[in-house]
Amino acid sequence: MNAPATTTHLLPEIRLRAVPQAFIGALQARFGAQCSLAQAVREQHGRDEGSFQAPPPSAVVFAESTQDVADAVQLASQYAVPVIPYGAGSSLEGHLLAVQGGISIDLNRMNRVLSVNAEDLSVTVQPGITRKQLNDVIKDTGLFFPIDPGADASIGGMSATRASGTNAVRYGTMRENVLALEVVTASGEVIRTGTRAKKSSAGYDLTRLMVGSEGTLGIMTEITVRLHPLPEAVSAAICSFPSIEAAVRTTIETIQFGVPIARVELIDRHGVRLVNAHSKLDLREEPMLLMEFHGSPSGVQEQAATVQDIASENGGQSFEWASTPEERSRLWAARHSAYFAAVQSRPGCRIISTDTCVPISRLADCLLDSVQEAEASGIPYFLVGHVGDGNFHFGYLLDPNIPEERITAEALNHKLVARALRLGGTCSGEHGVGLHKIGFLPDETGAGAVDMMRAIKRVLDPRNILNPGKIFVL
Template structure:
């Protein structure tokens, strides 16, 4: 879909002296092979591949600092690469340059169980961390659908199904080790639970999408594993009834751990992908954490609310393996959706709105999608007002792309008018840049641009993302 973008900008040529320095330092950890470059020049966004000039495979913070200093000296773009699961074009090399693969930086540096913290290298994934924590009685709750790296999760301010109870990466990152554009290494904070010392640099880098610095280590909060866990699904006759049930649950203060929404098309795709037999109508998936008595009380309250809105009786996933299968299916909803139209290219959008405005925004999105010429699904972390739309497009159809963008604009416009945001989880990347001024205003956007100029004066760090130079 060449029409999805204006095309790659003028590439900045890498000088011979820089190639020589990279080769001398990294040897076979430097690759200029087209297949490797193509792998690192494509994500899950609908944009065509935009290849870097080379890929460097880093093994430690000193490697990252070396490459950053070299790129800065020669004015060459540097794009951090984690798991490659981003949805909005975050890692595309629109001006060429070096893709810095951090996946080999996958060491768990320390687990401080007494303080409920862990420090990990940026390439550690959420599943890897939780596997390491299995015998400690602790877990890390942030769970975006893909098995994303924690560095990437911090860079995009990710969240997931547990955010309604445990918050997002913004609340759960305590400190970062960051390499600046010119190759300096800084630590943004200590492991203290709070601090009043200076500017909050941690929050500056969380959500900066690799445009202000490169995250190489992350210190995160951990939580005790709950004494009791129960999960259930509940089907509704209409989308509105399901969403209203969620709104009242949150407004009553019921401390649900997870509450997820899937429309009928999403449930159908999950059944096909995960070989399940869920009822194919609008559905909520709940999980409750706490003491056995607390979980029973929470579940009873929510089931009463669901019945008031026409919800069917809860179908329980009581065994751990059944819960895991259910949540794995939910996490794979994106890839499941792709199976509804083989050979398609997906365009996604996500917005987040105040919970009181959720029903009208989801309803308007569903109405627009019902009239579309292509299939789609809606899923959502509706407990915190966040929902996602997956539009399945013919990769050769400019008309479908244009139609999907009109729907995307309408969904985002309504969210912003409802005092919400153009993206609750996916991040800005390339696809959401056009909405930044509408959401924040030109003065706030100018201040963000000033930060970019101050932190990265030569515009080498993931250029062309979040704000224009």
């Protein structure tokens, strides 16, 4: 087991690299109207949903093809200028910030479905398509793409951060659902990794290397993902509990009992209160589990009955069931609007979001102590979690004009990560390292593993132009 975290986890020093005017001129000559130097466009591409700030990129290239990406990267490599891929802009860890300057490559125009292979349960897409757009295109095939991080994120961004979300307890994460990639390397070369076959033992698994690399090893331009059959029956429920401990105990017992639940999400009483105010709902302002069951009609009924019995034994009450899509959407609106409900509850605030994940058996140990610390801090916060796989998020609401609040929130996050690591967990279950968790990575993996990551980065990106300053600092 690694030692507890001891480093200070703040934004790394901003070290802007030169962006020669000759490079900007070459970009404009190659891309014309697809290259923007407008201040508003640059600022839009220089921030995400996180709480850190940095200067905007020097230019934004709107890529429309793999060749566009390759040409932009080749020019950047020639002039040693950093390149940052941009998708939906929904990341939380500073992935998009130009901390070493450079340009942004916007991939949103690359949003086509290239091929649907329904018989093989797979689809190949461009990186800019969002998960909702993808599911809308394939809705008539009887299949769906289940990874749901909450935001309508792009498939490219989800692959780059190894995202997961509400359905991960049953369908896995992007790690399990990406089969093959087309990638533009740091030299502008286009390579392919993986195949549509269910398995392969041919050489190094470069697909897994790229998935979760946060744009630091290559830019994904085509992605082949698994699809899953739409369940014959779906039922959802919400259930309130007298305490977080009771809700967590229900979750642990459900998973350990072997119930193939599709989703089980936690919202604490603060989150429920915020959602009620934001969405004009009247949910009980107590810790709540939101659950969803997939399968045959009889299977769903059996799963739901089993979980209801477990919940009742732990004090669960006020069950509300939903079987139609409209009813389920109304229930899940509570979970999906929690972040924005929190932002609106304190105008002008910024949110620091934690992302620890622990073995399911240690969930209560990690979560309950962290709740006590958050309550004692006086910082406004809310708690949500994909507790079916041990992943949960505290959202600390900070006034950017009160530096002491950030210091307090970072100290809480520091304690939480140290606790998660002691319990065999991770500092990031799904958001990625980005900027915010750079200091935690050595605490989790050890210095030797980080050195190996740096060695891979140096070989694949010798000029350090692909999203530099993320995951670790060279």
